[in-house]
Amino acid sequence: MREVYLDHASTTPPHPAALEATTRLAREAYADPSRLYGRARSARIELDRARASTAEAIGGRPEEIVFTSGGTESCNLAIIGGARAGLAARKPAKIIVSAVEHTAVGEAARMLDGFEVVEVPVDDAGTISLDALRDAVAGGAALVSVQHANQEVGTIQPVAEAARIAKDAGALVHTDACMTVGHLPVRASELGVDLLSASAHKSYGPKGAGFLWVRRGVRVRPTLPGDDRERNRRAGMENLPGIAGMAAALEARAAEIVDEVPRLRALADHLREELPRRVTELVVHGHPSERLPGLVAFSVLYVEGEALLLHLDARGIAVHSGSSCTSSTQEPSHVLAAMGALTHGSIRVSLGRETTLEEVDYFLDELPPIVEKVRAMGEQQAGSR
Numbered sequence: 453m454r455e456v457y458l459d460h461a462s463t464t465p466p467h468p469a470a471l472e473a474t475t476r477l478a479r480e481a482y483a484d485p486s487r488l489y490g491r492a493r494s495a496r497i498e499l500d501r502a503r504a505s506t507a508e509a510i511g512g513r514p515e516e517i518v519f520t521s522g523g524t525e526s527c528n529l530a531i532i533g534g535a536r537a538g539l540a541a542r543k544p545a546k547i548i549v550s551a552v553e554h555t556a557v558g559e560a561a562r563m564l565d566g567f568e569v570v571e572v573p574v575d576d577a578g579t580i581s582l583d584a585l586r587d588a589v590a591g592g593a594a595l596v597s598v599q600h601a602n603q604e605v606g607t608i609q610p611v612a613e614a615a616r617i618a619k620d621a622g623a624l625v626h627t628d629a630c631m632t633v634g635h636l637p638v639r640a641s642e643l644g645v646d647l648l649s650a651s652a653h654k655s656y657g658p659k660g661a662g663f664l665w666v667r668r669g670v671r672v673r674p675t676l677p678g679d680d681r682e683r684n685r686r687a688g689m690e691n692l693p694g695i696a697g698m699a700a701a702l703e704a705r706a707a708e709i710v711d712e713v714p715r716l717r718a719l720a721d722h723l724r725e726e727l728p729r730r731v732t733e734l735v736v737h738g739h740p741s742e743r744l745p746g747l748v749a750f751s752v753l754y755v756e757g758e759a760l761l762l763h764l765d766a767r768g769i770a771v772h773s774g775s776s777c778t779s780s781t782q783e784p785s786h787v788l789a790a791m792g793a794l795t796h797g798s799i800r801v802s803l804g805r806e807t808t809l810e811e812v813d814y815f816l817d818e819l820p821p822i823v824e825k826v827r828a829m830g831e832q833q834a835g836s837r
Contacts, residue, residue, distance in 0.1 A: 453768045456811045461603060461631065461747055461802035462772055466697065467656035469704040474658050474697035481692050486681065499692055502699035509702040510629075510648065511639035512665050518672070518685045519695050522662040523630040523651030525675075527556040529664050529686065530626045530647040531597065533672035535564050539594040539624065546570060546593045548623070550580045550609065551790035557597050557628055567594070577739040578607035578791050585614055589621035600629040600638070604787040604800055605738035606747035608632070615644035624670065630654045630662075631744060634705045636713065646670045652698035655705060656805070661694030708805060716746035716803050719812050723748045723801060730820045737793055746803035751794040755826045760799055763822040769815055772800040 457465070466474070477498060485495040503514045520526045531547070539545070547561045551571045561569045570593075572584045580598055589596065596618035601608045615625045626647040632638050633648075634655020640648045647670065652661035666672055666685065678687035720743075728734050733753040752760065757773030764771055784795035801815065 454814070455768045455770070456814055457770045458801045458803065458807070458811070458815060459770045459772050460804035460807075461606075461654075461744075461800060463653045463659070464656045464804055465806070466653075466658055467701040467704050467805075470652075470657045470697035470701040473700035474693045477696040478693040481696075484689060485692065486689075495692060498696060499690060502692075502695045505699040505703055506663055506695075507665075509638075509699075509706060510633060510650075510665060511641055513668065515683070516665050516668055518664045518666055518682045519690050520662045520664055520686060521660055521691065523554075523628070523649055523654065524556040524662075526630075526649035526651065526662045526664040527554065527626075527628055528560045529672055529675050530649055531557060531560040531595065532564060532675050533685070534595055534624060534626070534647065534670075535567065536673035536675075537671040542592070542594040542622065544568065544592055544594075546591075548572060548585070548588045548593050548596045548618075550574060550598050552578055552580075552602050552604075552607075552787045553597060553599055554603055554628055554630070555786075557599070557626075561595075561597070572598075574607075574790055576791050576793065578602050578605045578737070578787065579739060579742070580609055580614060582610065582613055582617060585617050589618055589623060592621055593618065593623040595626060596623045597626040597628070599631075600627045600643070601631040601636075601744050602738070602787060603631050604785055605749040605791070606631075606744035606802075607739040608742045608744065610742075611643045611645065619644065634702055635709065635744065635746075637709070640665050640667070647672070652694060652701065655698075655701060657698035657701035658694045661691050661698045663698070712805060713745045716807070719803055719807065719809060720746055720748050722809070723812060723816070726816050727819075730816060731823050735794060737788065737791065737798075744802075746807070747800065748802075749798065749800045751788070752797040752799070752823055753794065754830060755797045755823060757796060757798045759826045759829075760797065760819075760822060763826065764815075764818065767818045767822070769818060771815075772802070773798060 481495040483491040546568045598614040625645045630651040633650040646667045648665040653659040676687045737749040761773045788795045
């Protein structure tokens with residue numbers, strides 16, 4: 453049976469350049485880069501090289517990069533580390549987030565004592581309301597966090613505009629760019645933010661690595677105490693093989709996305725056009741134009757998303773469902789709920805650098821009979837009650 457991987461928004465297969473760098477550094481640079489002997493100095497050179505390359509990928513400076521274990525830690529470090537560095541002194545002690553943020557942002561904010569957390573609503577395309585953001589920051593705020601692109605429906609947020617609104621109110625600004633770094637041209641300074649989070653495995657790097665960009669002059673305190681690495685911003689020995697793999701992937705991706713973005717956008721447009729034609733009572737989610745090039749999310753009425761997922765898996769097709777019972781939380785998608793969209797029967801298809809038109813058409817051919825089968829089974833079960 454053929455295998456078609458259409459879940460790149462969850463994690464991506466490692467880029468050949470990342471594999472080469474990761475394995476080479478695991479073999480050659482195992483010494484502690486903070487030590488003074490020769491092998492350690494060699495490891496430090498590799499770490500500095502990866503830091504410079506990572507910074508270049510987002511138009512930053514090497515000293516602004518804090519290496520982490522991934523996107524979740526990067527977001528936690530931005531929110532919690534920022535608060536511990538003195539955000540509580542900013543009045544009011546209020547953190548503002550969009551209603552569709554990843555839980556690594558929302559839950560991190562809610563676990564902070566002494567802070568009020570305010571959610572800003574989104575429209576039915578998943579775009580944050582800038583008017584509601586203005587109202588939310590009118591009395592001042594400590595931190596505003598608006599993701600660069602949504603992980604479930606792909607909507608790209610107006611981060612630069614949101615940052616200007618937040619800065620006018622005296623707030624620091626964070627953006628979760630895990631879905632865009634390595635997939636779109638990203639320049640932190642152009643977004644106008646103070647903190648930017650990214651993850652290696654979302655952009656063809658290895659799992660277990662990520663980074664937080666901290667604009668010069670902004671302070672964060674480590675969420676993991678223990679030592680003084682990463683300029684006293686993150687304790688624990690750096691995962692040098694993973695970091696090198698991430699840097700190699702980002703460097704390779706900078707050249708690839710020039711051609712890949714229009715190719716993936718064409719494949720996604722093909723999906724968005726064909727899905728409603730082939731499946732009745734199907735709703736496509738997300739912004740029609742301001743969206744990630746290779747992500748298509750939709751809901752199918754009268755079916756459960758997990759049922760579709762399992763039947764597609766039986767045909768060798770890997771996708772993601774935002775419905776309940778498909779993740780450890782056992783909760784329906786908070787993103788779709790915030791958009792006022794159908795949370796059951798939801799599927800996310802996310803394409804990657806190796807996805808072909810043939811694979812997309814295979815998915816389009818297999819989905820309609822599966823939907824019919826699942827709907828028929830549901831009708832039979834309802835009739836037997």
